[in-house]
Amino acid sequence: MVRYSLDPENPTKSCKSRGSNLRVHFKNTRETAQAIKGMHIRKATKYLKDVTLKKQCVPFRRYNGGVGRCAQGLDVDSLVIEHIQVNKAPKMRRRTYRAHGRINPYMSSPCHIEMILTEKEQIVPKPEEEVAQKKKPALASRLRTGLRLSTSVSLPSVAVWFSSLDPHVLLWIFKKFLEPYIYPLISPVVSRIWPKKAVQESNGKNIGKVDCKGADTNGLPTKGATEISDKKKD
Structure with a gap:
């Protein structure tokens, strides 16, 4: 008989059982x-x-290592057996008694079973009308030089890019692309300040290239020009 680890205080009022x-x-x-x-x-x-x-x-x-304690929130009605696998386990040995005093092995063949259940995805119809997303306006749509600026480009980066260019390139860009748009804006102001220069612009002459005898590079009449005009009047 196997010994228990604890004996009851009153054996007549107690019962015990054991499994091995x-x-x-x-x-x-x-x-x-x-x-x-x-x-x-x-x-x-x-x-x-x-x-x-x-x-x-x-x-x-x-x-308590690795003990599952929380519900996974799965819908049991939509679970599908995605994976199931059966593997061999170590055989458990027993014996059986045969005639003439022989003993043969009587072994069991247990197995390991693993299973994975997954919720089946439901097919949702695509909505007919989708809300159009508003596009963010770009800082500049594009420059005529071929440089395209996306919405991720910031103004400081553009300023750094312009500062890294050669002065001759900047002057060429200004004359080629910006001059036709800037001069129409400043021409009314120029006509009020320098009327002669405005007349030259209306005749199609280049600004700043004025006859040196009659006016300086800014379009203003020089002292010699006024004297010549006075002599012609006399």
């Missing part, structure tokens, strides 16, 4: 035994039945 080499997990069984320790026999029986029905749970207090 049971094919159950040690950690799960240990936590279950600690949960029902001290309970009334009726209450413990009801508690274990509720555990099997998943109405109550067994708290894992010591061997």
Whole structure:
């Protein structure tokens, strides 16, 4: 007879039972035994039945590594068996007695089973009318030199790019592309300040290239020009 680890104080009022080499997990069984320790026999029986029905749970207090405790929020009605696999497990040895004193092996062939269930994706119809997304306005649509600026380009980066160019290139860009747009804006102001220069612009002459005898490069009449005009009047 196997010795118990604890003897009851009153053997006449107690009963005991024991199982050896049971094919159950040690950690799960240990936590279950600690949960029902001290309970009334009726209450413990009801508690274990509720555990099997998943109405109550067994708290894992010591061997709690990797214990699932939270519901995954899966819809059981839409679960599909995506993966299932069966592998061989180590055979468990027993013996059977034959005639003439022989003993043959009587081995069991257990297996490992793994399974993965996944919620099946539902096919959702595409909406007929999609809300058009508003495009963010670009800083500059494009420059005529072929440089295209996207919305990610910032003003400081453009300024740095212009500062890195050669002065001759900047002058060429100004005369080629910006001059036709700037001069129509400043021509009314120029006509009020320098009327002679405005007349030259209307005749199609280049600004700044004025007869040196009559005016300076800014279009203003020089002292010599006024004297010549006075002599012609006389």
